[in-house]
Amino acid sequence: QKEVEQDPGPLSVPEGAIVSLNCTYSNSAFQYFMWYRQYSRKGPELLMYTYSSGNKEDGRFTAQVDKSSKYISLFIRDSQPSDSATYLCAMSDDSGGGADGLTFGKGTHLIIQP
């Protein structure tokens, strides 16, 4: 079993829809949870990060972490064609001061239809 499971999609939705992206994980030591967005031929860029459980909102984006279920979500409201990209969840069990890098999901390819 992989440490992080993420449906690769593609997920295709009409413009204006609410998008829900999800990851599950198995390592209970993870405490930092990130969502990265990656456009084609580009490197990933950080969208949001959350420490431990709870919700975090930034504009049209909301990140949720449920550590008891080992489940994280990213919601995109009023989706736009410019949101079309691959969304990667990533996790870490330390602040970056330790030896490990991030553990990534495979990424979900999201397509917003105009």
Added chain:
Amino acid sequence: EADIYQTPRYLVIGTGKKITLECSQTMGHDKMYWYQQDPGMELHLIHYSYGVNSTEKGDLSSESTVSRIRTEHFPLTLESARPSHTSQYLCASSEFRTSSYNEQFFGPGTRLTVL
């Protein structure tokens, strides 16, 4: 605008050639990383560095080597490229604070094809 640069962006090379992928950052970050990303697969950490003269292997075994002679520069070298090395290589950097989360900033990647 990202302040981490990778060259070349694309490289097609024959088997047995020595190659060096360049990565530079202007943010003064101590920690730097190399990830490997295959299509439809997870990014995997192959090397990282805490600072000058520090290099460590990541969780994915790789035949590549790295060096860190200057803070801003973290090149990756393959002594003898093989088709199995075909992949996208992503460089990243972050600050090194133990008290809080350190965001990793990624470069645009180098897409390597070995024929």
